[in-house]
Amino acid sequence: MSTADLELPVDVPSTALFTDRYELTMLQAALRSGAAHRHSVFEAFTRRLPEGRRYGVVGGTGRVLDAVQSFRFDPPVLEFLERERVVDGPTLEWLAGYRFTGDIWGYPEGEVYFPGSPILRVEGSFAEAVLLETVILSILNHDSAIAAAASRMAVAAGDRPLMEMGARRAHELAAVAASRAAYVGGFRSSSNLAAGFRYGIPTIGTSAHAFTLLHDTERDAFTAQVESLGRDTTLLVDTYDLTEAVRTAVEVAGPELGAVRIDSGDLLLLAHRVRQQLDDLGAKNTRIIVTSDLDEYAIASMAAAPVDAYGVGTSLVTGSGYPTCSMVYKLVARGADADPAGPLTAVAKKSMGAKTSVGGRKWAARRLDADGVAEAEVIGTGALPADLADHQLLVPLVRGGQITGREPLDAARTRHITARATLPLSATQLSRGEPVIPTETHIPR
Template sequence: MISDNSRISLFTDRYELTMLQAALHSGRASRPSVFEAFARRLPDGRRYGVVGGTGRLLEGIMNFRFNQTELDFLAQQRVVNQQTLDFLADFRFSGSIYGYAEGEVYFPHSPILIVESSFAEACVLETYILSVLNHDSAIASAASRMTSAAGERPCIEMGSRRTHEESAVAAARAAVIAGFTSTSNLEAGLRYGVPTVGTAAHSFTLLHDSEREAFQAQLESQGLGTTLLVDTYDVVNAVRTAVELAGPELGAVRLDSGDLIVQAHQVRALLDSLGNENTRIVVTSDLDEYAIAALAAAPVDSYGVGTSLVTGSGAPTAGMVYKLVSRTDDHGEFVSVAKAAKNKASVGGRKYALRRRSSAGEAVQELVGIGHRPQDDGDDRPLLQDFVIDGALQAGWTGAEGVTRAVERHRASTAELPSAWRRLQKGEAVIPTQYEA
């Protein structure tokens, strides 16, 4: 779902339109071409990545238009000439898009997205494709590490106040795809059907003349199942007050500062001694995957994660690139093309990908065929899905349905990986990528 005031067609770099103009001039703009989005490497020490943003991206491409305001701007700024403006005025993506399902794990050089269209159409989409995939995949990859560290304990996305307002919505969506159970962001709930949660901050307690008065108001307005924030003043006194007011039906207490491990043990013992064995403990306070792992032995019931999540936990971009890998020659035959720079080399040719698995169903290799489909040995899983065919969006990849599907894909995808995928220590990709010429 794209907000009404979004102008996504100008979420682009100027050189894409100047390339388009030059290609129209040379007569090559209509050449059938194949572009590929992939990551040359994973963030330092990461063992896998998670594809995020595909559903958002497809929604955007289907609505990618140049309206009169945008065309007037391009004309006034003399960005492109009239021939190019006429082309953009009629722009509709009419090609085909294939790629890894959202929620799928990926590795270096995985062909995450393949765009088959004229050079002109694929060129114009470059920045939009990369900005969505790089942001959302970075968040989904970080979220996956966090939910893996959390095990069966739920994780709540709470990072809206730490990033751009639209990035916050995208981050909430990406987090849920990788296993987070809910978000504090209401717009994500509206657009994508993501469950939303939230109760009160320290300011609510400080507004009142006493902590007791604040707790009483919250309990009366939100019910006994609410979560009370107990670290504004003194945690022990706050927990006692909360139990006195709510009794054994108190839903949860939240800890947001101090030594969370020590406090969690103290609060659990206190709650149990007061007869509140079923009152849950929620912890927040600048958590990341390492802090969550450290809390594994503490009596914690759920985690609220904000800043670290929405910034990719140290890897705010997935580092994906978008390269022309094949195009037709003057005879209409496809030829492979590739950049040859030593530190930025790419592999030419249209790609096909399989997840090679053992007879027991465990992933052992990412097999990428160049110009052909690798031979399936019977246990392999094809990775490329049909997203758009001849300009027509295929069903099931967008909206709330797309999110649900991505959640399931992430769960199944990680389940078939070797156990090393759960390790937070730096290491190589959990399975190797192998090209098959």
């Protein structure tokens, strides 16, 4: 359980400038026209999954809640906006008192989603809600992409643990977010200490090739590590000659050696050779960990190999080829005034091509067959059909500006395992295909 997910740290800086300039210029014009206070409904969704993917994974919800809570225009931010002449005086005055006082509903973190799923619904005045567009999308698009990649890798790995090692392949802040999203998607640990500190994710790591190269001999390096970290440590055995290194590792640590790590070469072939050598040396319980540019396909190819754990970096933190989910944040309904209980008018972009959207405040549910297997993602406006009442997907995250949806990170991780298990078996195939269930839209005429 992560205390950081339950209470926002007091030193978190303002997120108000994690936005695009046109959010503020729209606000200024809307304040001028008098429409800024109209009750509005925005929804975040994606029109399609990345090519070939069977399902998406909601990642970053907890970080969205943190960002909303810390979205404040403090004096340094206001001074910057005034100096750069981004908005006028009346708008700056309005921003100085900004607090989001509306409601946010969303798919809970770790849930799966499909094209059109209203992953997040933000309701409040146009002025309050429009400003959150960019920060919400930047978090959801990044974290959901990483969580989806992690989920695919977790499926490929089966019961074997996955370790996230991608910090050096990403922006330093994105790396921490990636560790968190990977944990939601099924990874068990991370090399990133900031992720461990902030989110309570178990951390791992022992030594790199530099440690071996530092010492006069490989034996000296292994001896130093075992004396410092114990016989249960993991020794990196591919700096020089792999066979000689494994022999030396067992001589130094004894058959109680915790693990060896292979970081280069034909991992499938080498894992078999190393397993045989370890067994012959009496180190039958010594585990084999493989790293080196792994992705879900490489992991799947080693399903029959004597591998005990995988370390994944670059492919994971880049979304395994899809670093974004192409989510958008669209105004779907507006009121005539500020009354949240007043009637709403559905609105939607109707331009040519693939960028059309469906207007109206939506509900979402997942229809299951008699065996409890998902058969359709159902979204709609108006009354929710009675047969779907027990399968609603949207949960309250913010009520009247007060955050209600924080939860331990492990809850999102467990939820994802449960949600993925309800999908048809073809969802776990790594071959390219269409979304594993269709999206049905119910809009009353």
